[in-house]
Amino acid sequence: MKTPHLRTAVALSALVMSGLGTTALAAGESPHDLKANVALTTNYLYRGISQTNNGPAVQGGFDYTYVPWSLYASVWGSNVDSSSASGYYTTTTAAGQTVVSNANDPTATYIPLKAPGYSGAPMELDLKAGWAPTFGKLGLDLGYLRYQYPRTTVSANNTNEYHLGLSYDIAGYATPKFTANYSDNFFGFKSAWYYDLTVPVNLPYAFTLTGHYGWTRYNNSAANGGGASYDDYSVGLSHEVYKGVVLTASWVDRNKHNLCAAPFQCGSYAVATLSKTF
Numbered sequence: 490m491k492t493p494h495l496r497t498a499v500a501l502s503a504l505v506m507s508g509l510g511t512t513a514l515a516a517g518e519s520p521h522d523l524k525a526n527v528a529l530t531t532n533y534l535y536r537g538i539s540q541t542n543n544g545p546a547v548q549g550g551f552d553y554t555y556v557p558w559s560l561y562a563s564v565w566g567s568n569v570d571s572s573s574a575s576g577y578y579t580t581t582t583a584a585g586q587t588v589v590s591n592a593n594d595p596t597a598t599y600i601p602l603k604a605p606g607y608s609g610a611p612m613e614l615d616l617k618a619g620w621a622p623t624f625g626k627l628g629l630d631l632g633y634l635r636y637q638y639p640r641t642t643v644s645a646n647n648t649n650e651y652h653l654g655l656s657y658d659i660a661g662y663a664t665p666k667f668t669a670n671y672s673d674n675f676f677g678f679k680s681a682w683y684y685d686l687t688v689p690v691n692l693p694y695a696f697t698l699t700g701h702y703g704w705t706r707y708n709n710s711a712a713n714g715g716g717a718s719y720d721d722y723s724v725g726l727s728h729e730v731y732k733g734v735v736l737t738a739s740w741v742d743r744n745k746h747n748l749c750a751a752p753f754q755c756g757s758y759a760v761a762t763l764s765k766t767f
Contacts, residue, residue: 514557522554526565528764533567536683536703537721537743540613542570542606542752550615559622561632565615569638570752571606588747606752607646610638619652630654630668636676645677654685663690678716680708697727719745737762 514520526549532539533546540546550565578597580590590597607613619632636648654668665688675681684704689697701723709715725739742757749755 520555520557522556524552525767526550526552526764527767528762530760530762532741532758532760533569534723534741534758534760536705537719537723537741537755538749539752539754539758540567540569542572543754543758544570558620560618560620562618563615565617567613568611569607569613571609571611571641572752589750600750607638608641608643610641610646613638626658628654628656628658628664628666630656630666634670643677645674648672648674648676650675650683661691663688675707675716678707678709679714681716682706682708695729699723699725699727701725717745717748719743719748733767734763734765737764 528548530546530548532543533541533548546567546569548565548567550563552561552563554561578590578592578594578599579587580594580597581587592599614637616635616637617632619630621628621630621632623629631653632651634650634652636646636650638646641647650670650672652668652670654666656664656666658664665686668685668687670683670685671680673680682704684706685701686703687699687701689699692698701721703721704718705716705721706718707715711717721741721743723739723741725737727735727737730736739760739762740758741760743755746756
């Protein structure tokens, strides 16, 4: 090959590799990265809603990354609550707003739940895969997530979701990330979007402060098979307390508390989580 052609080929190869967001490896470094994680939390809150009827959860999983191509795959599990009453009561206020009530209210209407809890599923199993390259300080995350509930009797609980996220490293002190998540049938409520803005900030003495705001938006109204849109938000402070064991204290909340029914509780919660990655 002539020298000009060689230089052109090298330049094109470099351009393609940078466009793919590949990562250079040091000599002898493995292209495979496998990590395990485990956590114990006082309340498993997902997008502002308790999945454990305000009870504790044991969680854990494995994360694999093929480093040269920034490809990842993971599996993660947690216990969930499948018990609960089979329905709840609502009433209408003077302002015309429908709110959750109780059986002693003579004006209340009983609303049966199509699927109490997760309908026999003792756990949630998440299967995830995607591509997460970095371009300097800019990070990209394009992926797929499958929510699977073994032994559930309601197939709509098993949900597919796709996401696209962008993050930016601000001088090593903060890395804000915005992610758009989409499902064509979100837990049986037809198509929905979830927008997630999360900002971790590195503090002195190895503390990390993380703020989060999320928007759940259903494409269909509740009267047309969809759900009621709402926002959730949280703030958490994390610190390594012992040889890789991280303690996180969080405050989690959301608007429209009256939309929740047991065991999917929602409100203002203080949550403590111990976690470790191996």
